[in-house]
Amino acid sequence: MHATLPLLEISDFPSLYRDRLDTLQVNLGYRCNQQCLHCHVNANPKRKEMMTAEVIEDVIRFLSNNSIKTLDLTGGAPELNPHFRYLVTEAVKLGVHVMDRCNLTILLEPGQEDLADFLAQHQVEVVASLPCYLEENVDGQRGKGVFEKSIQAIRLLNRLGYGMADSRHTLNLVYNPVGAALPPAQQALESDYKRELANRFGIHFNRLFTLANMPIKRFGSQLVSQGTFTEYLNLLKSSYSDANLTTVMCKSLLSVDWRGYLYDCDFNQMLDLPLQQAGRPYTRLNEINAAQLNGLPVIVADHCYGCTAGQGSSCGGALS
Numbered sequence: 001m002h003a004t005l006p007l008l009e010i011s012d013f014p015s016l017y018r019d020r021l022d023t024l025q026v027n028l029g030y031r032c033n034q035q036c037l038h039c040h041v042n043a044n045p046k047r048k049e050m051m052t053a054e055v056i057e058d059v060i061r062f063l064s065n066n067s068i069k070t071l072d073l074t075g076g077a078p079e080l081n082p083h084f085r086y087l088v089t090e091a092v093k094l095g096v097h098v099m100d101r102c103n104l105t106i107l108l109e110p111g112q113e114d115l116a117d118f119l120a121q122h123q124v125e126v127v128a129s130l131p132c133y134l135e136e137n138v139d140g141q142r143g144k145g146v147f148e149k150s151i152q153a154i155r156l157l158n159r160l161g162y163g164m165a166d167s168r169h170t171l172n173l174v175y176n177p178v179g180a181a182l183p184p185a186q187q188a189l190e191s192d193y194k195r196e197l198a199n200r201f202g203i204h205f206n207r208l209f210t211l212a213n214m215p216i217k218r219f220g221s222q223l224v225s226q227g228t229f230t231e232y233l234n235l236l237k238s239s240y241s242d243a244n245l246t247t248v249m250c251k252s253l254l255s256v257d258w259r260g261y262l263y264d265c266d267f268n269q270m271l272d273l274p275l276q277q278a279g280r281p282y283t284r285l286n287e288i289n290a291a292q293l294n295g296l297p298v299i300v301a302d303h304c305y306g307c308t309a310g311q312g313s314s315c316g317g318a319l320s
Helices: 053-066 084-093 115-121 135-142 146-159 186-201 217-226 229-238 242-247 266-271 302-308
Strands: 023-027 070-074 097-102 125-129 171-175 207-210 253-256
Touching: 023 053, 023 266, 053 084, 070 084, 084 097, 084 115, 115 146, 125 146, 146 171, 146 186, 171 186, 186 207, 217 229, 229 302, 242 302, 253 266, 266 302
Parallel strands: 023 070, 023 253, 070 097, 097 125, 125 171, 171 207
Antiparallel strands: none
């Protein structure tokens, strides 16, 4: 696999500084039941990295001591961590809103038959990947049969109230382009998704988030192999919008890797660009509190243009 960080480090991206911490995004491990072409984590079924019970307890203490509003769980497939349900349960007890970044097909895996019921019982917001409403596009990006299983999983969630009108159970879908292009306008695409998915499959959801593909890890390596890395980076730079700087996720989000080390965002985590605090090369979650993060510089490189191009891109979809 081609390393992309050397192609991104020399950057003219504007300086950023952290605001008040609102969201703790925790990567529970890199193992996944899928292996997607666009995955910036390089997740796959053979990965062994997994957050331990000790680090899970650090996460719970941090939530309790720092009045965090949202716990954003990601992976890999975060549900494959054996402590996933314990962490969700304890966070909900603390009054924290929990988001599960779910690939949908995990709901159908052996041993996960009651997972959807668990998520509904704890009112976990499900943020589910569905990069297109066309089967050939999804299967081409995520693997043969993934689209059919994803539709089956959404139907299961709909039966539990997820994505339905007047329900407390939130189901948001995530779109990302199949190739080296910017996502289209989020609002218009959301309307298309809702119409097509309802008409074709009778399924429903709340919101659609559009995300740009980051030129790092698996997708970045693919661009290098195709000789289109520079072309895509130039597209991101030429589409830069200064207005997106005020709402980029790294200003109010803290990313925690499976070992408990801290990063400004999940993308920096994958590039091994750790949070800079008190001159430490790495800082662990149990070594800091939220107030100490205020005003710290965000570590930036050219991949940050992926979050500020066009409408912008964040874990919560378009920025503008």
